[in-house]
């Protein structure tokens with residue numbers, strides 16, 4: 528049965544970007560910086576100003592049902608800064624009673640007291656960047672924490688009262704064997720967290736890994752090995768009651784049978800609105816995709832210009848693109864088909880666009896069905912989903928809807 532599928536246009540999410548890390552990991556190409564500690568205070572003040580500005584012009588029927596602190600390393604911040612940001616959100620926006628507030632934490636930057644404070648602030652979901660339980664792999668990745676730090680982070684999270692904890696893990700590392708990956712999975716399973724996000728390593732331009740690859744210090748990624756890692760994960764997690772609900776994400780079910788998914792990310796996959804605050808943050812709201820200036824220094828500078836703008840623009844906006852109906856329909860399929868159980872519902876699509884999905888995309892859909900990559904299933908409604916065979920071939924499907 529699909530997981531809590533309710534589409535409300537004004538059910539909106541907030542993303543907060545914290546672009547600071549203690550040290551850049553060797554594989555990381557995110558918009559994050561180390562050595563800029565002296566900017567943190569000004570950055571948080573600018574962020575709160577952006578929240579105030581957008582909040583002051585945000586339509587009052589917007590109901591925020593998820594907030595996500597991502598980065599970067601949000602847990603690197605003193606708790607007072609997280610509190611300051613949440614206070615500004617609470618003053619400016621209407622929050623849902625059952626709001627999900629997630630925070631990404633690096634196991635090398637936290638302690639029990641920090642987690643207790645997070646809970647007191649209303650944060651109710653932790654996403655821990657574990658990546659590996661193997662000390663050699665953690666060093667290769669350039670992580671600042673050990674295996675024991677991950678174990679302590681989960682223990683402290685539980686002690687602080689978190690009942691929703693995610694671990695991120697990376698597979699397909701240079702020099703990794705299938706048994707190393709299996710050990711990582713078994714270590715994660717032992718911690719009995721509610722949610723696991725598993726990503727195949729990609730070597731991105733500009734990273735230390737890409738330099739090492741060019742210099743012949745590491746081997747290139749093997750697609751076959753990554754596929755083996757993915758298959759193994761699927762088998763092991765299914766045996767341990769994790770539901771594979773999105774291409775890279777697995778969640779346990781609660782007592783009511785609901786998958787303990789990441790509701791914030793579901794907002795993206797359902798192609799529903801979100802407002803992004805901070806350097807490099809993106810938003811999708813009022814049929815506009817907008818993006819903020821990347822560097823925290825430029826962001827702070829732009830926010831000095833405290834003019835009120837039309838919603839959802841802020842002084843930090845550097846890009847804005849209006850999304851046509853056909854683009855939005857394509858994106859809804861491209862993103863929604865990542866949801867392996869939910870897929871894209873025929874009725875949901877009709878309700879949202881006043882269009883029959885088969886009349887708009889019938890030929891493409893049929894061609895992918897003929898290739899064995901898509902299927903229609905009957906659940907609460909007719910749902911278009913990836914077939915099992917397509918889990919590893921998702922990109923062939925998604926590129927049809929770009």
Ligand code: SF4
Nearest residue numbers: 548551552555598599
């Ligand atoms: S902690 Fe995360 S955001 Fe920071 S450098 Fe490492 S991978 Fe990138």
